Amino acid sequence: MRVAAPLSDEDRGRLLAGAHHDPHGLLGVHPVRGGLLFRALRPYAKSVTVLGKGLRATLHPEGDGLFAGVLPLRKIPDYELLVEYDDTTVTARDPYRFLPAVGELDLHLLGEGRHEQLWQALGARTMDHQGATGTRFTLWAPNALGVRVVGNFNYWDGTAFPMRSLGSSGVWELFLPGVGAGELYKFEITRPDGSRTVRADPMARRTECPPANASVVEESHYRWKDADWMARRGERPVHEAPLSVYEVHLPSWRPGLTYRQLAMQLPSYVKDLGFTHVELMPVSEHPFGGSWGYQVTGFYAPTARMGTPDDFRFLIDALHQAGIGVLMDWVPAHFPRDDWALAEFDGRPLYEHGDPARAAHPDWGTLEFDYGRTEVRNFLVANAVYWCEEFHIDGLRVDAVASMLYLDYSREEGGWTPNVHGGRENLDAVAFLQEMNATVYRRCPGVVTIAEESTAWDGVTRATHHVGPGGFGGLGFGLKWNMGWMHDSLVYVSKEPVHRKYHHGEMTFSMIYAYSENYVLPISHDEVVHGKRSLVSKMPGDWWQQRANHRAYLGYMWAHPGKQLLFMGQEFAQGAEWAESHGPDWWLLDPSYEAEPDHRGVRDLVRDLNRRYTATPALWERDTDPAGFSWIDGDAGEDNVFSFLRFAADGAPLISVTNFSPVVRHAYRLGVPDHIPAWHEVLNTDDPRYGGSGVTNPEALKAEPTPWNGRSSSIAAVLPPLATIWLRPA
Structure with a gap:
C-alpha cells in the first residue's frame, strides 16, 4: 500500500469541523494515478483495514482520525472497513462508497415545491441500496455549512458521519449501511457562523417519547383491514x-x-x-x-x-x-x-x-x-x-x-x-x-x-x-366551524329564562348566514376549559334545570342546519371543566354514585339523538340548501320558543320545537304543511328516560284547518319545560 497524498489544509479543516459540503469527494474510494485511493474518517480508532475478496490492506494513519492509502487496483472492489479500537473491533460497509440514494426527480420536485409524497424523499428511510441494507438520511438545510448524522449507532458523535450537499437543492444526504429501524438519530448542523446545533429531523416519522426528543428510524409493517x-x-x-x-x-x-x-x-x-x-x-x-x-x-x-x-x-x-x-x-x-x-x-x-x-x-x-x-x-x-x-x-x-x-x-x-x-x-x-x-x-x-x-x-x-x-x-x-353560532347560542342559553327574550335574535341570527358556507356546529374543548365551565355548568338554575337546559340545547343543536361536534364528557353532562391531566369524570356513570341516573340519562339522549339523526335524511341531506329549512315561528321571543321545519331531498319533513322556558306550554299552536294529516313525537328531551319531567305528546297530533304562522293548517302541541321535541308525519 502506498501513502496517499494528504488532504489540503482547507479540506481537512472543514471536514473535521463538520463544515464540508462534499465529504464523499474526500472519503471512500477514488481512482488516482497508480490505483485506488481509500480514505476513512474514524476518530479514536487505532487502525483501519480494507477488507475484500482476496484483499486485506491496512490504511496509513493521517492524524485526527483520518486513515488513507493507495492500492494498485483498477476496479473498485466490494469492500468493508475493519476498524480496531482500544476495546473492540468493528466491521462495517463504508458509507462513502455509495452513490446518492435520493433521485433527481425527487430533488426537482422538491425545488419546485411539488413533491406530494415528500416523506419518501426526505428524512430517514430504510432501504436496500447498491447491494447493501441500511438507512438513507436526507435533510433540507440550505443555509448549513455542513451536516452530520448523530445517533445511538455512533455514540452521538457525528465526526465520522458527515453528509454531502446535493447542489442547489439545499438537501444533504448520507446512506448508512447497517443502520436499521428503531435507531435513534438527530442532525448536527454547522450554521453559517460556524457554530453548531443538534436538531431533530423535521421529517421524522417516529420520535422518542417526550420529554426525550430524538428522532427514530421508522419502518411500518402494518397490514390494513379497512x-x-x-x-x-x-x-x-x-x-x-x-x-x-x-x-x-x-x-x-x-x-x-x-x-x-x-x-x-x-x-x-x-x-x-x-x-x-x-x-x-x-x-x-x-x-x-x-x-x-x-x-x-x-x-x-x-x-x-x-x-x-x-x-x-x-x-x-x-x-x-x-x-x-x-x-x-x-x-x-x-x-x-x-x-x-x-x-x-x-x-x-x-x-x-x-x-x-x-x-x-x-x-x-x-x-x-x-x-x-x-x-x-x-x-x-x-x-x-x-x-x-x-x-x-x-x-x-x-x-x-x-x-x-x-x-x-x-x-x-x-x-x-x-x-x-x-x-x-x-x-x-x-x-x-x-x-x-x-x-x-x-x-x-x-x-x-x-x-x-x-x-x-x-x-x-x-x-x-x-x-x-x-x-x-x-x-x-x-x-x-360555525364559531358565530357557537358563541351566540352559548350566550343565549347561559341567560336566565326570564332574560332570554331579550337575546332571542342571537339564536335566530345564525339562519341569516347559515348557507354562506358549509358549516359544522362545534361545542369543542375550547368551550369547556380555562374558566369557561363545562356545557351543563354554563346553564342557569338548579341542577335539574341545568340538565334540562343541557338536553334542550343538544336537541336544538342536532336539528339545526349543519353538522355536529361535541367534546368528550359533554355527552353525559360532566359538571367539571375538562383538564388534560385527568380527562372525563367517568365515575359519574358509576352505578354506585347516587346522581348517576342524571348523567346516564343525558348520555342516553345523545345516543338517541345520533340514531334519530342518522336515520332522518331531513336533518342532514340538505344542510347546505336553503330549501331544506323553513321557520315555523322564529319570532316567538316572548315564549322563548324556536320552531322550524327541516326537509329531506324528497321533501320528507321533520319539525323541531324548543321551549327554553321552565314552564309547560299547553296547546301551543304551530303552523304545519297542509298536506300532512297528523304528526307524532319521535324525540322529547323531557322524557323520563333522559331525566326529564315526563311532559310528552303521547298521541298523534292531528292537523286542523286553523291558519297559523302563515300556513293554512296547524297543530296544538304540548311543549315540555326546557325541552326540545321532534315531530314527524304519523
Missing part, C-alpha cells in the same frame, strides 16, 4: 351526509391507555353512542402535554406517548372497522421555538418568515410558517397528504385558519405590513390553503377538510377556482 371502509367513504358528498363528531383528546380520554388499548374501548363506546366520526385533537408529536398537541415539533410523527406509528394505525383501523370515520386536528399555522426543533433550523429563519415581525405569533409565543417559500409550503401540503395516505385519516380539521389569513391578526396598528395590494390578507397563506385543499381532494377521495375559521372571510368552503366578490378564489375547504 378496505371496505376506504372504498365506501367517498360514496356520498360529506355536506349531503350525516356527520356527528365526538371530539377526543386521546391522552386523557382514558389516561394511561396505549393506542392499542384505546382501540379496545374507544370504537365500541363511540359506536354505541351513534357518532359517525371521532375527531382527534392533534396527535402530531409535541413536547408539552399541556399544549394538548397544538404546539407541534414532529409534524410527521404520531405522538409516542401512547405507542408506535403502527399502533396508531391499529387504532384508526379499529375505528374504521366499527364504521367510524377519523378526523384529525392539523396545525399548519405555527410551531414552537424549541431549540432542537424547527426554529432557525439551519442557523437562519427557514421554516419561519425571515421578517421577525411576520414570524413571531403575537398570541402564543410561537413562530408562523413562511407560506411564500416553496419548500415550506411543500412541507405542509405533503404533510396533509401524509396523514391521509399513510394513516387513512378521513378528514383534517385545520386549526387557527384566521391567524393565517390576516397579516394584522392580533397585531397593533403599525405592527404589520400590508400586502402588495395594500390589503391585510396574507396572500401566501391563501395560496397555501388553496393548494393544500386542492391536493388533498385530488389525491385522497372521500377525505374532508374542515376550517376552524372565526371571521367572515368570503368563500372558505367555496371551490378554489370560483372567484368571489373580494377577488379571491375559494379556499377549498369542505366544511367550516
Whole structure:
C-alpha cells in the first residue's frame, strides 16, 4: 500500500469541523494515478483495514482520525472497513462508497415545491441500496455549512458521519449501511457562523417519547383491514351526509391507555353512542402535554406517548372497522421555538418568515410558517397528504385558519405590513390553503377538510377556482366551524329564562348566514376549559334545570342546519371543566354514585339523538340548501320558543320545537304543511328516560284547518319545560 497524498489544509479543516459540503469527494474510494485511493474518517480508532475478496490492506494513519492509502487496483472492489479500537473491533460497509440514494426527480420536485409524497424523499428511510441494507438520511438545510448524522449507532458523535450537499437543492444526504429501524438519530448542523446545533429531523416519522426528543428510524409493517371502509367513504358528498363528531383528546380520554388499548374501548363506546366520526385533537408529536398537541415539533410523527406509528394505525383501523370515520386536528399555522426543533433550523429563519415581525405569533409565543417559500409550503401540503395516505385519516380539521389569513391578526396598528395590494390578507397563506385543499381532494377521495375559521372571510368552503366578490378564489375547504353560532347560542342559553327574550335574535341570527358556507356546529374543548365551565355548568338554575337546559340545547343543536361536534364528557353532562391531566369524570356513570341516573340519562339522549339523526335524511341531506329549512315561528321571543321545519331531498319533513322556558306550554299552536294529516313525537328531551319531567305528546297530533304562522293548517302541541321535541308525519 502506498501513502496517499494528504488532504489540503482547507479540506481537512472543514471536514473535521463538520463544515464540508462534499465529504464523499474526500472519503471512500477514488481512482488516482497508480490505483485506488481509500480514505476513512474514524476518530479514536487505532487502525483501519480494507477488507475484500482476496484483499486485506491496512490504511496509513493521517492524524485526527483520518486513515488513507493507495492500492494498485483498477476496479473498485466490494469492500468493508475493519476498524480496531482500544476495546473492540468493528466491521462495517463504508458509507462513502455509495452513490446518492435520493433521485433527481425527487430533488426537482422538491425545488419546485411539488413533491406530494415528500416523506419518501426526505428524512430517514430504510432501504436496500447498491447491494447493501441500511438507512438513507436526507435533510433540507440550505443555509448549513455542513451536516452530520448523530445517533445511538455512533455514540452521538457525528465526526465520522458527515453528509454531502446535493447542489442547489439545499438537501444533504448520507446512506448508512447497517443502520436499521428503531435507531435513534438527530442532525448536527454547522450554521453559517460556524457554530453548531443538534436538531431533530423535521421529517421524522417516529420520535422518542417526550420529554426525550430524538428522532427514530421508522419502518411500518402494518397490514390494513379497512378496505371496505376506504372504498365506501367517498360514496356520498360529506355536506349531503350525516356527520356527528365526538371530539377526543386521546391522552386523557382514558389516561394511561396505549393506542392499542384505546382501540379496545374507544370504537365500541363511540359506536354505541351513534357518532359517525371521532375527531382527534392533534396527535402530531409535541413536547408539552399541556399544549394538548397544538404546539407541534414532529409534524410527521404520531405522538409516542401512547405507542408506535403502527399502533396508531391499529387504532384508526379499529375505528374504521366499527364504521367510524377519523378526523384529525392539523396545525399548519405555527410551531414552537424549541431549540432542537424547527426554529432557525439551519442557523437562519427557514421554516419561519425571515421578517421577525411576520414570524413571531403575537398570541402564543410561537413562530408562523413562511407560506411564500416553496419548500415550506411543500412541507405542509405533503404533510396533509401524509396523514391521509399513510394513516387513512378521513378528514383534517385545520386549526387557527384566521391567524393565517390576516397579516394584522392580533397585531397593533403599525405592527404589520400590508400586502402588495395594500390589503391585510396574507396572500401566501391563501395560496397555501388553496393548494393544500386542492391536493388533498385530488389525491385522497372521500377525505374532508374542515376550517376552524372565526371571521367572515368570503368563500372558505367555496371551490378554489370560483372567484368571489373580494377577488379571491375559494379556499377549498369542505366544511367550516360555525364559531358565530357557537358563541351566540352559548350566550343565549347561559341567560336566565326570564332574560332570554331579550337575546332571542342571537339564536335566530345564525339562519341569516347559515348557507354562506358549509358549516359544522362545534361545542369543542375550547368551550369547556380555562374558566369557561363545562356545557351543563354554563346553564342557569338548579341542577335539574341545568340538565334540562343541557338536553334542550343538544336537541336544538342536532336539528339545526349543519353538522355536529361535541367534546368528550359533554355527552353525559360532566359538571367539571375538562383538564388534560385527568380527562372525563367517568365515575359519574358509576352505578354506585347516587346522581348517576342524571348523567346516564343525558348520555342516553345523545345516543338517541345520533340514531334519530342518522336515520332522518331531513336533518342532514340538505344542510347546505336553503330549501331544506323553513321557520315555523322564529319570532316567538316572548315564549322563548324556536320552531322550524327541516326537509329531506324528497321533501320528507321533520319539525323541531324548543321551549327554553321552565314552564309547560299547553296547546301551543304551530303552523304545519297542509298536506300532512297528523304528526307524532319521535324525540322529547323531557322524557323520563333522559331525566326529564315526563311532559310528552303521547298521541298523534292531528292537523286542523286553523291558519297559523302563515300556513293554512296547524297543530296544538304540548311543549315540555326546557325541552326540545321532534315531530314527524304519523
